[in-house]
Amino acid sequence: MTQIKICGLMREQDADVINEVKPDFAGFVFAPSRRQISLETALRFRQIIDDTIPTVGVFVNAPLDEMLTVFRSGAIQYVQLHGNEPEDTVQALKDAGAKVFQVYKPDEPITPTAADYTMLDSGAGSGIPLDWKRVPQASHPFILAGGLTPENVAEAITTVRPDVVDVSSGVETNKQKDPEKIRAIVTTAHNN
């Protein structure tokens, strides 16, 4: 079984399929993006998403105070650092009690980190797949992201053997989350 994060929830109805199929993580984008949501919206999501599903806030080079405010509000349990955040930031978030995903880009060295998860992504919600055959050895737990879809996720898992897969664009239709695609990819990840 491979765990899965469904990222970029935007509409309240997105929570319905999340509660139905129970991915292992649900993600909210706080960075500037067409998927960006407010803290108020994230808090509303946290109230309606099943308590057993941890929520992850995605940030890109945000001030530490902003991330701590979101974490301390209770909207998220994990912080995903998707920019060039230094190890000091990882440590400060951990000291505050947050769990951390540290994101690396292809061809960037995967340096030692106190983060709870190491993640490799080709972009920032761009839907572009990585060359899975060139994914470097990384410390575990390891998250694979970038251009995953219900159709290609089984091959990605077989090739890379990540602990978690993370998807956004690949479960959208017309730029909105698509319940059928979410059902399909969660089932496939959990069966592989």
Ligand SMILES: O=C(O)c1ccccc1N[C@@H]1O[C@H](COP(=O)(O)O)[C@@H](O)[C@H]1O
């Ligand atoms: O999704 C976004 O808009 C986003 C914005 C800024 C940083 C990261 C973002 N998304 C992350 O990228 C992965 C992979 O996305 P995709 O499947 O290739 O579309 C997504 O799950 C988020 O973690």
